[in-house]
Amino acid sequence: MEILSSLNPKQLEAVKQTEGPLLVLAGAGSGKTRVITVRVAYLIAEKGIAPYNILAVTFTNKAAAEMRERINELLKGQKLPSAPLISTFHSLCVRILRQDIVELGEGYTQSFTIYDTDDSLKVIKASLKDSGLDPKMFPPRQILYAISNSKNKGEDYEMFASKVDYNDEKRAAFARVYKLYVERLRNANALDFDDLMIKTVSLLRKSPEVREKYNDRYKYILIDEYQDTNPLQFALVKYLTEKQQNICVVGDDAQSIYGFRQADIRNILDFEDHFPKAKTVLLEQNYRSTQTILDVADAVIANNIGRKEKKLWTDNPAGQNITYYQAFDGDQEAKFTASKIYDHQRMNSKEKIAILYRTNAQSRVFEEALRKMRIGYNIVGGFSFYERAEVRDIIAYLKLTLNPFDDIALLRVINKPARGLGKKTLDELALRSKNLGVTLWETIATITDEKYEGQLALTPRAKKSLLLFKGILEGLQKLLGDSSKSEKPVSDLVIAAIENTGYSLMLKSENSEEAETRLGNLEELVNAAVDYDQQEKNGLRDFIDHAALSSDTDKYDRNAPVTLMTVHSAKGLEFPVVFLVGLEDGIFPHARSINDPKELEEERRLAYVAITRAEKTLYVTHSTRRRVYGEEMAAEPSQFLNEMPLDLIEDVSRGNSWLSFAKSAGARENRYTAKALRGENKKAKARSTYSGETYNTPDAINAFFNKKKGEASGKPRKDSPAPKEKSGFEKLKEFAAKEKPSQAEPPAGKFLPGAHVRHAKYGKGLVLRREGSGDNTKLTVSFPGFGQKKLIEKFAKLENA
DNA sequence: AAGTAAATTTTTTTT
DNA sequence: AAATTTACTT
Numbered sequence A: 001m002e003i004l005s006s007l008n009p010k011q012l013e014a015v016k017q018t019e020g021p022l023l024v025l026a027g028a029g030s031g032k033t034r035v036i037t038v039r040v041a042y043l044i045a046e047k048g049i050a051p052y053n054i055l056a057v058t059f060t061n062k063a064a065a066e067m068r069e070r071i072n073e074l075l076k077g078q079k080l081p082s083a084p085l086i087s088t089f090h091s092l093c094v095r096i097l098r099q100d101i102v103e104l105g106e107g108y109t110q111s112f113t114i115y116d117t118d119d120s121l122k123v124i125k126a127s128l129k130d131s132g133l134d135p136k137m138f139p140p141r142q143i144l145y146a147i148s149n150s151k152n153k154g155e156d157y158e159m160f161a162s163k164v165d166y167n168d169e170k171r172a173a174f175a176r177v178y179k180l181y182v183e184r185l186r187n188a189n190a191l192d193f194d195d196l197m198i199k200t201v202s203l204l205r206k207s208p209e210v211r212e213k214y215n216d217r218y219k220y221i222l223i224d225e226y227q228d229t230n231p232l233q234f235a236l237v238k239y240l241t242e243k244q245q246n247i248c249v250v251g252d253d254a255q256s257i258y259g260f261r262q263a264d265i266r267n268i269l270d271f272e273d274h275f276p277k278a279k280t281v282l283l284e285q286n287y288r289s290t291q292t293i294l295d296v297a298d299a300v301i302a303n304n305i306g307r308k309e310k311k312l313w314t315d316n317p318a319g320q321n322i323t324y325y326q327a328f329d330g331d332q333e334a335k336f337t338a339s340k341i342y343d344h345q346r347m348n349s350k351e352k353i354a355i356l357y358r359t360n361a362q363s364r365v366f367e368e369a370l371r372k373m374r375i376g377y378n379i380v381g382g383f384s385f386y387e388r389a390e391v392r393d394i395i396a397y398l399k400l401t402l403n404p405f406d407d408i409a410l411l412r413v414i415n416k417p418a419r420g421l422g423k424k425t426l427d428e429l430a431l432r433s434k435n436l437g438v439t440l441w442e443t444i445a446t447i448t449d450e451k452y453e454g455q456l457a458l459t460p461r462a463k464k465s466l467l468l469f470k471g472i473l474e475g476l477q478k479l480l481g482d483s484s485k486s487e488k489p490v491s492d493l494v495i496a497a498i499e500n501t502g503y504s505l506m507l508k509s510e511n512s513e514e515a516e517t518r519l520g521n522l523e524e525l526v527n528a529a530v531d532y533d534q535q536e537k538n539g540l541r542d543f544i545d546h547a548a549l550s551s552d553t554d555k556y557d558r559n560a561p562v563t564l565m566t567v568h569s570a571k572g573l574e575f576p577v578v579f580l581v582g583l584e585d586g587i588f589p590h591a592r593s594i595n596d597p598k599e600l601e602e603e604r605r606l607a608y609v610a611i612t613r614a615e616k617t618l619y620v621t622h623s624t625r626r627r628v629y630g631e632e633m634a635a636e637p638s639q640f641l642n643e644m645p646l647d648l649i650e651d652v653s654r655g656n657s658w659l660s661f662a663k664s665a666g667a668r669e670n671r672y673t674a675k676a677l678r679g680e681n682k683k684a685k686a687r688s689t690y691s692g693e694t695y696n697t698p699d700a701i702n703a704f705f706n707k708k709k710g711e712a713s714g715k716p717r718k719d720s721p722a723p724k725e726k727s728g729f730e731k732l733k734e735f736a737a738k739e740k741p742s743q744a745e746p747p748a749g750k751f752l753p754g755a756h757v758r759h760a761k762y763g764k765g766l767v768l769r770r771e772g773s774g775d776n777t778k779l780t781v782s783f784p785g786f787g788q789k790k791l792i793e794k795f796a797k798l799e800n801a
Numbered sequence B: 001a002a003g004t005a006a007a008t009t010t011t012t013t014t015t
Numbered sequence C: 001a002a003a004t005t006t007a008c009t010t
Helices: A002-006 A009-016 A032-045 A061-074 A089-104 A117-130 A140-152 A157-162 A169-187 A193-206 A208-217 A231-240 A291-301 A330-347 A360-372 A389-402 A407-413 A423-436 A440-447 A460-486 A490-499 A503-510 A513-535 A539-549 A597-611 A658-678 A682-688 A698-713 A728-736
Strands: A022-026 A054-058 A085-088 A113-115 A190-192 A220-223 A247-251 A279-283 A322-327 A353-357 A562-566 A575-580 A614-623 A625-628 A631-634 A649-651 A756-759 A763-771 A778-783 A787-792
Touching: A002 A032, A009 A032, A009 A279, A022 A032, A032 A054, A032 A061, A032 A220, A032 A247, A054 A061, A054 A089, A061 A085, A085 A089, A089 A193, A089 A208, A089 A231, A089 A539, A113 A117, A113 A193, A113 A539, A117 A140, A117 A169, A117 A190, A117 A407, A140 A157, A140 A169, A140 A193, A140 A231, A157 A169, A169 A190, A190 A193, A193 A208, A193 A231, A208 A231, A220 A231, A291 A322, A291 A597, A291 A614, A322 A330, A322 A658, A330 A353, A330 A360, A330 A575, A330 A614, A330 A625, A353 A360, A360 A562, A389 A407, A389 A460, A389 A490, A389 A503, A389 A513, A389 A539, A407 A440, A423 A440, A423 A460, A440 A460, A460 A490, A490 A503, A490 A513, A490 A539, A503 A513, A513 A539, A575 A597, A649 A658
Parallel strands: A022 A247, A022 A279, A054 A085, A054 A220, A113 A190, A220 A247, A322 A614, A322 A649, A353 A562, A353 A575, A575 A614
Antiparallel strands: A625 A631, A756 A763, A763 A778, A778 A787
């Protein structure tokens, strides 16, 4: 078979081992996707498996689309009776639930609505209001996060509540809100993202018939990025493979970066225990990157303790050293990046370039710099098309048409455009709905009924408006009802939701530039619907599901010359040239992960993912000052920079940089280290993991940075004399030395923004803001786990940490 | 009721 | 710095 000729022996083994459980441990760039796609093609073309018996599951739509494309490529020219299902976990669940959710017996119907995070947050807020709890004391985001965590562990509300400590007021409040939240979703016939997984798993657990049905349907199952599966996803996999066991999972424990979503690395590490007859294939040859890039990645990941040893190797040439740049501030960093990109494009306009950062918020400056230099770019993440307010409004109308019990959608559009239904009317409506125990939609139907005439606190105007709204929605429903019979295009319904509701009239009469843009966006939505009508024909519901599950990461366009995105969204992709920016303590690794060794290891895996995206050229940059919440703060180089072999890094910074200093201070030792990394010198390798003495003393670095700061700003920062700030490396060293507490009591008045401090009650924290002077000096300090606290410096008894 | 100004909060990462 | 929420006019 022709398609097999492109594979190496290991890859071939993974493709041909079609029966029974198979674990493919695939290092970065080892042709993981190739194995999956060829395997699917092989099953169809060689083994004669019907395509609809094959299921491949990914985490993102982007990965699914890519896979679909490549499989089609492999099978082009062949007429297939059906297509294999290439789906994300979530859309697979939607597919199953849309068919069989009634079997679950929880009262949900096939018309269930999907709530996104924003919708969920609104439900939390409403539930807080219902229970009379103060959102200031119990932040809705935190509650939502807690609920999601609990759900992803496979818990339900009762389990969460039963684990709450009697004295823990906060958790107790969370539990109360949790309960209301679940009830509200249930009443609205709505499922949140996590519910999609949960309800599917419960359904399979509950009904042997349904289980059997899907076991028979999907005879061959493949799971991509298996290291990122959480307990729920594992349960789903278990149920789906109960009968046939033809399961192939592919992943790399070194690239597990979704612990925050309860992904459990043990799923991949213990695969052989979960599926006793499993075979394992290791893919260790890297086809993507130069030896140098692999060495850098290896040196960083070697600092993780909890990891499976894997020896990634490549036939590729050593390639050029990676490039390092230290910028004065974020703007300079962006400017440097843009001008380097300009140079690259002049030399080779075909090479695709990526700028990778830790958080979406970092994208701004880079966008500006690129725009200034007229460099075309594509940005992944941030705002997705479906997240724009006007698009969401129209979607809300459509969701409401499909499921009028969706209170969140109803509240979103009941007064858009303005129909004179303000706070007062809505409060009345909410109250009635609560008393009657029915949804808002049903409440409207009830209280606008003739027989309640006179006994309601509703002005005739409000009543008229409610009737108007009701009429509009019924109009849409009627249109939809007709369409299910006559196959009316989705685009017609979208247009109706824009026109018949008065929405477009509202925008047109606004006569502003902004309104024009919005109308343009709605036009795009209509176009999307037209496209949809041409490609698929599964009706409005499927179109809306699509919108709900399509996320910002789906905007990746492989043809864009320059792509900006987070490291998370870059997973699975590769680029000839990569800029890894913002390598600073507190950003990458992120401040919220720095105190927990486990989370720090995940950050390091993330850094590993970032580095291994690069094929030939890798730039690593950081800046000495960084804006956080609009305030300039001192920034220190990331510890991950410290973990890279210094002699593989070329410094192109202007003037003295952290790197030039580090190199000269520890030149001899570091050459030793880097050489050892390539070879087998175990003793030297151990030194490359941070043991405290790699090349420097903290005081020297401190002196260096204080000097830098002075030079840079022309004068010392805000309050002089200069503070006794400790460097990130010093913190690191302390960490390595098992957190030896610092004894030096600093003189009062020395805590500047950016300083790391220790508080008797809250532990380690980061000073964010400093106000006032003398005895009245107030500090805003961020304590992980406790949030931001305002402290009077004089009484806070802070220590340097 | 609706629009505007002021105050307050926000950033991890994603389906 | 930007976005969201609240307070204040009209």
